[in-house]
Amino acid sequence: MITVGTELLLGETIDTNAARIGQALAGLGMPVIRRATVGDTPDAIKAVVGEALDRTGLVIVTGGLGPTQDDLTREAIASLLGVELRFDEAIWEALVRRWATIGRTIAESNRTQAMVPEGGTALPNRLGSAPGLWIDTPRGLVILLPGVPIEVDGLLADEVLPRLVARHGSVPITSRMVRTSGIPESRLGELLGPLEEGFRPVTLAYLPDQVGVDLRLTAWRLDPPTASAALDAAEAAIRGVAGAWIYTTGHRDLAEVVLDAARAAGATIAVAESCTGGLVAARLTAIPGSSDVFLGGIIAYADAVKEQQLGVPAALILEHGAVSEEVARAMVVGVASRTGADRAVALTGVAGPGGGSEAKPVGTVWLAWWRGGQVTTRRVCYPGDRGQVRERAAQTALLGLLGAD
Numbered sequence: 451m452i453t454v455g456t457e458l459l460l461g462e463t464i465d466t467n468a469a470r471i472g473q474a475l476a477g478l479g480m481p482v483i484r485r486a487t488v489g490d491t492p493d494a495i496k497a498v499v500g501e502a503l504d505r506t507g508l509v510i511v512t513g514g515l516g517p518t519q520d521d522l523t524r525e526a527i528a529s530l531l532g533v534e535l536r537f538d539e540a541i542w543e544a545l546v547r548r549w550a551t552i553g554r555t556i557a558e559s560n561r562t563q564a565m566v567p568e569g570g571t572a573l574p575n576r577l578g579s580a581p582g583l584w585i586d587t588p589r590g591l592v593i594l595l596p597g598v599p600i601e602v603d604g605l606l607a608d609e610v611l612p613r614l615v616a617r618h619g620s621v622p623i624t625s626r627m628v629r630t631s632g633i634p635e636s637r638l639g640e641l642l643g644p645l646e647e648g649f650r651p652v653t654l655a656y657l658p659d660q661v662g663v664d665l666r667l668t669a670w671r672l673d674p675p676t677a678s679a680a681l682d683a684a685e686a687a688i689r690g691v692a693g694a695w696i697y698t699t700g701h702r703d704l705a706e707v708v709l710d711a712a713r714a715a716g717a718t719i720a721v722a723e724s725c726t727g728g729l730v731a732a733r734l735t736a737i738p739g740s741s742d743v744f745l746g747g748i749i750a751y752a753d754a755v756k757e758q759q760l761g762v763p764a765a766l767i768l769e770h771g772a773v774s775e776e777v778a779r780a781m782v783v784g785v786a787s788r789t790g791a792d793r794a795v796a797l798t799g800v801a802g803p804g805g806g807s808e809a810k811p812v813g814t815v816w817l818a819w820w821r822g823g824q825v826t827t828r829r830v831c832y833p834g835d836r837g838q839v840r841e842r843a844a845q846t847a848l849l850g851l852l853g854a855d
Contacts (some may be wrong), residue, residue: 451482452498454513454523456489457598466800467595469601472623477670478614479621479779490514499592507590510610513597515580517559523594524565524583530842533568541572545579546691573609577601578645582609591617606821615820624669624677628685631662631704634853638663641691649684660838661842661845662704668732687797697852704848705740712743713851720791721747722760722781724772725799725815729844745789750781756798760784773798775827778816794820795847801839815843819850826850 451471459461465487472482483506488494495514502509514523527536542564549556563580566572573582578601583594593610595602630638635658642665646654649671657664667684669677689696698707712719721730731747734740748759753772756762762780770776781796799815806812813832817827828850832842 451485452495452502452509452511453487453597454486454490454511456557458487458513459465459489466599467597470599470602471510471512471606474611475614476623476625476779478618479623480614480618481623481670484520485725490520490522492526493582495523496530499527500530502767503590508593510593510595512595512602514562515583515594515596517557517562519560524562524567526568527585527592527594529729531567531585531592532590533570533587535565536568538564538566538572541566541581548579557588573605575601575605576608576769577604584609600732617772622669622674622677623626624672624674624681626667626681626685626699627701628665628667628688628696629662629690629698629700629702630665630703631697631849633663633692635663638649638665638692638695645687645691648687649680652680652684654684654688657792661839663800664849675725684743690718697849703733704735704845704852706737708848708851709734709737709740709743715792717743717792718745719743720745720785720789720794721847722785722794722796723749724756724797725801726783726797726840726847727751729840730795730797730847733844745791748785748788756781760788764772773800773814773816775816775818775829778818779825779827782818782825783818791820792822793851795848795851797843797845799839801836801843815839815846817843817847817850820854822823 451468453465456461458465464553468485475482486498488498499509499511511523511823514521525755542561545560545564546556560579566583567585569587570583570585573584578598580596582605583590595605626764635656638656642654651670653668655666657666665683665688669680672680697704700807721773723730726773734744750756750760753767757764760781761784766776766780778796778798781798782794785796786794796818797815800806800810802812811831815830815832818827830846834838
């Protein structure tokens with residue numbers, strides 16, 4: 451898969467087309483084995499597409515099919531394949547009619563979009579002016595698509611995927627996500643590494659980010675019932691050794707899992723946040739329907755607010771400091787008593803970059819959870835910058851509400 455556009459290399463535009471096409475092809479059992487992005491330079495386009503053709507014989511290229519001077523993909527591919535570009539009168543007439551229906555006159559520069567490499571087939575684009583191109587040559591198949599994401603989606607559904615199925619058949623690639631948190635990737639690798647050989651034909655990929663590690667299980671070229679059984683067996687094996695850190699199967703956010711668990715128990719939730727500044731509440735309220743479980747929260751950033759809104763004794767802060775087990779405990783009791791919540795969490799910490807000390811270095815966070823009148827606490831020292839500390843603390847807070855901590 452090749453995506454073309456200098457704006458992609460400069461980071462001005464995010465390359466979503468590669469993800470869209472990769473997902474669509476995986477659904478047919480046609481995995482992408484390599485991706486590349488090049489600028490709007492004919493020589494670069496020719497070089498990367500030529501290498502890809504030699505590698506697989508089937509290449510999809512997006513971008514560079516527009517009417518402006520930097521849209522050079524069509525010409526570069528024709529040169530690579532050693533064929534002429536032919537003007538297609540039918541495409542041009544269709545474009546003229548399309549412009550006329552919206553009361554506009556088409557520009558002469560759009561004539562380039564009616565140019566088709568010799569031996570190629572134009573793919574009608576109902577969502578844009580540039581048709582896709584299907585070029586089948588002795589060297590391999592090249593599929594050219596415009597770069598606009600909505601047009602890529604339309605051409606994939608209308609033209610490209612049906613043609614690929616007719617040409618190659620379809621054996622879906624089936625994936626399942628198992629989400630973990632609270633355990634580093636290296637430790638997961640130690641636990642799961644000895645099991646991976648037994649997963650085949652299912653493969654396991656580790657997808658870490660700053661708040662957890664997603665485990666993607668993929669069944670390759672199996673019919674749906676066989677794939678489901680193979681994925682079930684692999685997931686069961688993973689849960690056997692890492693179940694304590696798994697909070698869901700699928701793509702749900704931890705906050706949604708927390709809300710569902712509380713809802714099933716008939717419980718309500720409240721939060722008291724200092725160093726996270728409302729991140730926990732934001733994640734909970736980002737889930738539609740959270741209002742039947744989440745009562746609210748208090749962002750008690752200043753010590754005076756901790757005292758006035760949560761009832762934390764000033765003497766407690768003076769004696770132990772705002773970042774302490776004692777204050778976290780008082781905060782969670784305060785928010786639970788004021789809201790009547792069945793479950794609550796409180797956080798107070800040093801997110802940085804300054805404010806740390808030898809006893810309480812940057813990254814230190816005290817968390818306290820209230821559940822049924824009982825309070826549990828935990829001290830964590832997170833690595834990373836201010837944003838990472840806050841995000842990781844919010845994740846730990848949610849895990850404790852779930853009971854997975």
